[in-house]
Amino acid sequence: MTEATDRPHVIKDAKGKRPQFYSQPGIDQLMSMVMVLAGEVCMLRDRMDAQERVARMHGINLAEGIDALKLDDDALQAREAYRQDFLDRLFYLARKEASEAAAQESDEAYRATIADIAVN
Amino acid sequence: MLNCFQQAHHAMLPVPTHDEASRQEFAKSLKGFIQSGLLPGLAPVYQTRAAKAFEREHGRKPEDRRDIRTAMVPDPYFQLYASINRIAQELLWEATNLSVERELPELIAKAKELSASTNAQLVMPEGFVAPRYVTALDIHCMPGGYASEVCEDDVSVGVLYDRGVFLYSMGYGGPHNDDMGRSVCNYIKRNRPDFAPRRILDMGCTVGHSTLPYKEYFPDAEVWGIDVGGPCIRYAHARAAALGHEVNFAQMNAEETSFPDGHFDLVVSHILLHETSGKAMPRIFKEAYRLLAPGGLVIHADLPPFDLMDPFTQFILDNETWYNNEPFWGAMRDMDQIALSEAAGFPKGETRFTTAPMAIMEFMGDGYAAEATESVADREFTAGEFAPGGGWEVLIAQKPVDFAAAA
Structure with a gap:
């Protein structure tokens, strides 16, 4: 692997003025943040789902244990x-x-x- | 049945971590939700309030797509739809770039290795400059566009495009994103079973998604893909090798290639024309005519013209022009493609639009559940959804066998 400091970086933003969809400034930013957070919620849920599935492959029924947990x-x-x-x-x-x-x-x-x- | 289509892995695609893959899936799911959950609300919102508000203000009904846009832009439901659609587009690139950034030097090394392993040619002229219509904006908001390079021998935007297009199209293009090329090949095989092209050119091929099926369907033909994006061409060459196809790629402009007159029996393009310009498009038609051997076929698979649609459908489609960095999208659909083709030299009355049925039904198998695949193919055309259900509208013309017939 190349040293971290030498590694190239991809371009992160697309060239071209972004339209403003909402008349009040800031709402566009807010909506994008909400959607990024929604994506992270889904990702975390996927990760928990993965934990249950991996545990099951190792003979542990995590999902059942979680539901039964007192x-x-x-x-x-x-x-x-x-x-x-x-x-x-x-x-x-x-x-x-x-x-x-x-x-x-x-x-x-x-x-x-x-x-x-x-x-x- | 839910769409859980999965892209087929090959050696040039990054291997995403669990969380990267999940974020990419989220972007794809969001696109699907917008199509099924938000898009259908636009018509009733327009009919029941936006059109009426327009009429109150202007003293007349909205007449064309521009009027409808004027009516819809201030409407809160449209604002939500358009902004979430834009965000979904941004997130799909953002999520894909996580994997590209993490693996880039290794992907570049792999591309070199794969390219060295094939006999197919890779032509990258020194000092090639991509045309302004490709570099002025990053088309469809893909960071870097087709031509940016962040380091030597860069393939990053090629990788980004390969994975991003799969998410954008929600897998409708098949596990290898090749439905368009495959559909055109199917069309030729069904309608011209004896057609045996010796050389085939795919203009504006990007990473070769649609190019590779031509080698598969016409294994004896010499197949070339050309594009103005250097990293895309480099990536396309390596990807073809990774998938076991000997296909040649060159960095060239479809307006003016360096191939001799009459060199190809089949010249095709897929979703190229709408990413060119008012000046470039007629030149591309002329170049295709020049490159064709007598009796050769040209097939452009792109967007059908606006005059075939009602104004509301036009308005929905034209959102790409305004909100997705597709500057030529609307203007291209207003052009008379039949007239352009005839002006390029094809005989009068011999150029026509036809439908190449989607090849998606062939993809059933790994990652493509039968019921979900059928439901994609069976859809009616709905503006704002990705791809028509039945098939792609293609423009087809044949160069006369007898040159005197063209006069």
């Missing part, structure tokens, strides 16, 4: 902790907005800070 308290705790943490990250902007409201932060205050720091 979650004990430790497992329930761990999963709930993960879900709450994930939701917290997913809604980080809502958290931020609430904390701004609590602290009474505002655009005016932000601009005032810029003006103040510039001279003081």
Whole structure:
């Protein structure tokens, strides 16, 4: 194999102005990100499916074991902790907005800070 | 039955990791979903609201494909359809390029090895410059287009095209993406059983998908594929060797080749013309005429002209022009191909459109379940879907045996 640093790189973007499909700027970007994420969800599901199939080839019925799995308290705790943490990250902007409201932060205050720091 | 068509592996294709293969499958599934789940909604959206909104604004009904486009572009459903279609196109190249990037130096080495193993010629002239209509935009949004090279002896865009086209066409072109060439061969065999071409030229062959069936159906013929894309030609030569076919490839422009007059008995092209230009297309027709021996056949398998379709169908097809970097797609369909052929020298009234039935039924077997294969072949033509169900519209003309007859 050629050394990683010497390896050539393919061209990643097609030449030619990309059309804007949605009137509001940013929506095109958002849609492409949603579809990339949808693709990754499908890929992860394929990978889990592959795990079950590989395990079966080795005599382990992972799928059946997964369905039959009884979650004990430790497992329930761990999963709930993960879900709450994930939701917290997913809604980080809502958290931020609430904390701004609590602290009474505002655009005016932000601009005032810029003006103040510039001279003081 | 679901379409789970799988591309046949050969030595020049990368071996994708599980996750690369899965991402590529996702892009292909998304294309399929757009066709079955989003495309059918366009007609009712147009009829029940977009056409009416147009009429309110302009005081008349939409008349042609341009009016329909004006009506549809602001509609949220159309915006969703068109944007997801574009994203699917981008994702299929992006997902394929993961494997190409990872294996590129090894693929280049393999191409050299395979090319050295065959007696077939590979002609790559020094200083060849690809025409502007191929390099101005990256056609169908394929990063790099047909001619870009990222290193010496590069084949990257050839690999990208081979795998990407399979995903784009959702496997409808068969395990080797060769349905178009195979369909034209079938057509010739059925309609001209005694036709025995000594030399066959495939113009604008890219990686030789459609070229190889000609060697298979006419094993005694000398077969040539030409294209302006250097990496594609290099890849095509190696791919043919990988698949066990002795087919010659040359980097040449179909407008002006270096073959002598009357050199070929059969000149063909597949999905070439719509990727050329208003000036190039008549020149290609003339060059085909020059290259044909008396009695020789030319067959161009491409897109049928717009005048054979209703305006809504035209509008759907013309989305490729606007959203998929296909600058000549719409204009080409407006050209009078019969008149071009006659202007190139073919006798009046002797050029015609005909249907070459899809060869997909022959693919049943590994990765091509019978029921899914039948359902592709049995479809009615639907604008926006890949490939008509029944067959390819081809333009066919014969050079007179007796030159006096042409006068």
